[in-house]
Amino acid sequence: MTVVRDPARPAIKPAPPTPARRPRRPADAAGTYLLLMTLAVLFAGPFAWLVLAALKTKAEWVALPMKILPEAPQWGNFTRALTEINFPAYLGNSLFLSFVYAILITFSSAVVGFGFARLRGRGKRPLFVLLLSTMMLPQILTLIPTYVLFAQVGLVNTYWPWVLWGLAASPYLVFLFRQFFAAIPAELEDAAIIDGCGYGRIFIRIFLPLSRPVLLTSFLLSFTWIWGDYIAPALLLDPDHTTLSVAISAFYRDPHGNPDATVQAAAATLYVIPVVVIFLFAQRYFIRGVVSSGVKG
Amino acid sequence: MFYLFVSPWVLGFVLLTALPLGYALLVSFTNFNGVSSRWRWVGTRNYTELVRDTDAISSLMRTLAFTAISVPLMVAGGLGLAVLLNRRLKAVGLFRTIFFLPSVVPVVAMAIMWKLIFNRDGGILNAILEKISIGPIAWLVDPNAFYALIILTLWGLGGGMVIMLAALQGVPVELEEAAVVDGANRWHVFRHVTVPMISPIIFFQIVTGIIASFQIVIQPLLLAETNQVGAVAQVPQSTHLYMVQVYQEFFANNRYGYGSAMLWVFFLVILTITLLVQRSSRLWVHYQVDSEAER
Numbered sequence: 001m002t003v004v005r006d007p008a009r010p011a012i013k014p015a016p017p018t019p020a021r022r023p024r025r026p027a028d029a030a031g032t033y034l035l036l037m038t039l040a041v042l043f044a045g046p047f048a049w050l051v052l053a054a055l056k057t058k059a060e061w062v063a064l065p066m067k068i069l070p071e072a073p074q075w076g077n078f079t080r081a082l083t084e085i086n087f088p089a090y091l092g093n094s095l096f097l098s099f100v101y102a103i104l105i106t107f108s109s110a111v112v113g114f115g116f117a118r119l120r121g122r123g124k125r126p127l128f129v130l131l132l133s134t135m136m137l138p139q140i141l142t143l144i145p146t147y148v149l150f151a152q153v154g155l156v157n158t159y160w161p162w163v164l165w166g167l168a169a170s171p172y173l174v175f176l177f178r179q180f181f182a183a184i185p186a187e188l189e190d191a192a193i194i195d196g197c198g199y200g201r202i203f204i205r206i207f208l209p210l211s212r213p214v215l216l217t218s219f220l221l222s223f224t225w226i227w228g229d230y231i232a233p234a235l236l237l238d239p240d241h242t243t244l245s246v247a248i249s250a251f252y253r254d255p256h257g258n259p260d261a262t263v264q265a266a267a268a269t270l271y272v273i274p275v276v277v278i279f280l281f282a283q284r285y286f287i288r289g290v291v292s293s294g295v296k297g
Numbered sequence: 298m299f300y301l302f303v304s305p306w307v308l309g310f311v312l313l314t315a316l317p318l319g320y321a322l323l324v325s326f327t328n329f330n331g332v333s334s335r336w337r338w339v340g341t342r343n344y345t346e347l348v349r350d351t352d353a354i355s356s357l358m359r360t361l362a363f364t365a366i367s368v369p370l371m372v373a374g375g376l377g378l379a380v381l382l383n384r385r386l387k388a389v390g391l392f393r394t395i396f397f398l399p400s401v402v403p404v405v406a407m408a409i410m411w412k413l414i415f416n417r418d419g420g421i422l423n424a425i426l427e428k429i430s431i432g433p434i435a436w437l438v439d440p441n442a443f444y445a446l447i448i449l450t451l452w453g454l455g456g457g458m459v460i461m462l463a464a465l466q467g468v469p470v471e472l473e474e475a476a477v478v479d480g481a482n483r484w485h486v487f488r489h490v491t492v493p494m495i496s497p498i499i500f501f502q503i504v505t506g507i508i509a510s511f512q513i514v515i516q517p518l519l520l521a522e523t524n525q526v527g528a529v530a531q532v533p534q535s536t537h538l539y540m541v542q543v544y545q546e547f548f549a550n551n552r553y554g555y556g557s558a559m560l561w562v563f564f565l566v567i568l569t570i571t572l573l574v575q576r577s578s579r580l581w582v583h584y585q586v587d588s589e590a591e592r
Binding site: 029032033035036039040043044045046047049050053061062063064065066068108109111112114115116119120121124127130131134136137138139140141142144145146148149151164165167168169171174199203224227228229230231245246248249261264265268271272275276279280283286287290291 | 298299300301302303305306307308309310312313314316317318320321324331378381382384386392394395396397398399400401402403404405406408409410411413414416418419421424427452455456459460463504505508511512514515519540543544547553556557560563564567571
């Protein structure tokens with residue numbers, strides 16, 4: 001596999017203008033921009049429509065002919081989103097689970113990644129191949145039987161499953177750490193070994209501090225996995241202990257039991273904002289994570 | 298030392314992946330219903346029933362069709378956007394952000410957003426179509442729900458785009474220049490230089506795309522008109538994919554044994570398809586021999 005660079009940074013070899021990449025005629029560039037802008041509207045549209053729906057009255061939402069903009073922004077929808085269901089409690093559950101899981105899995109994956117990158121043992125290669133092939137295993141296949149097993153040992157409606165999943169390391173993050181650790185010069189640990197340092201201390205004192213960007217990437221990615229996960233909390237947690245994702249998908253009802261679209265839109269906006277904000281500030285880390293997952297030869 | 302360091306993953310694999318899969322295999326030979334302790338072994342009955350279960354078979358066919366349509370669109374779309382952005386244009390970063398952002402939106406929010414768009418009366422899609430005298434179309438019921446699901450899936454193709462973009466940036470500029478010097482036009486350079494160079498990445502995208510597509514279960518559940526948790530009955534036929542059927546057998550019909558058999562059959566189907574794609578890759582994936590691969 002060729003070396004793949006973080007696209008958020010300039011390429012290591014700054015591409016000189018080449019015939020293949022440089023738009024040759026002004027009309028060419030204008031056409032490209034027009035296409036890009038049309039696509040941008042399509043990709044950003046759903047966000048805009050969500051916020052607009054969140055600011056409409058119920059009557060405006062179903063009005064015919066349709067009103068694109070609300071007469072007056074209904075900020076009350078947001079207040080109702082926060083109070084109609086126990087939003088703070090679900091938010092707390094989501095934050096707690098995402099945080100605990102992200103911390104645990106980042107640490108456990110770093111440990112395993114260090115093992116695969118820097119240590120020797122019989123069967124290391126087949127184990128690594130097994131690790132990579134489990135990335136190909138659809139998680140949904142194991143999730144339902146795992147739920148059945150957890151139900152038998154009384155782990156349903158507790159937060160222990162997330163602790164266990166967190167401790168078990170993620171193949172994908174292991175790979176991320178392994179690639180990073182493998183690139184660190186051996187002189188560093190050789191010197192530490194001569195100084196009488198064990199591998200545990202080398203890992204904690206030398207490798208972890210060096211890998212701050214990867215730690216952050218791993219934390220952010222795994223945090224958003226749990227924040228965005230629906231099926232595990234839907235299966236494992238009862239409605240009082242579940243996460244925000246399950247709560248906003250189903251708990252907003254008008255008195256007739258129908259989905260309360262505008263209030264739900266407000267809740268969904270509040271639910272997406274943290275992800276979007278984290279993403280915008282840490283785009284580089286997200287892209288690094290996504291790219292390294294997609295580019296193993 | 299090595300074993301100590303990798304033990305979290307090894308234990309996790311044994312307890313949280315291998316054990317559940319093995320357990321499902323055992324359960325697939327029983328009539329377990331999830332609660333009662335009065336289950337018994339039924340041999341291969343679940344499997345023989347599955348072969349004749351027209352609902353299950355048609356949901357499998359639907360899943361294959363969905364995959365066959367959505368994966369090529371995802372991969373081609375991701376590559377197309379990456380090619381558009383792999384140029385020296387102003388505001389490329391802004392466009393990349395806009396295209397990538399949807400792929401980080403949680404599935405629940407995604408479903409809510411698209412339900413607002415596909416809504417028959419309040420949705421903007423029908424409002425736009427009405428301007429050109431089409432509709433109103435009921436998007437979330439048969440047979441349109443299938444296309445709605447594809448559109449929702451395609452919205453997230455930005456994740457693939459950034460991978461393709463990284464791959465494109467890894468293509469040596471000299472190669473493309475050489476082709477141009479030899480008189481190749483832009484399309485030829487793309488087709489005969491760029492695509493072969495990034496074919497390992499395209500291949501990987503196809504494999505992960507297929508696997509992701511097979512797993513789809515939450516989106517149809519959440520897009521269904523009312524989304525009471527587990528209200529599988531509301532899912533329209535056209536988005537009743539295989540995993541939705543599995544979900545239904547487990548949680549609506551309490552047929553854990555049968556559902557487990559369905560999971561195992563699916564596991565084997567996915568394995569077979571992945572291996573077939575792997576086989577086909579020899580014909581068209583171009584691997585560079587380089588020192589990086591020889592780690």
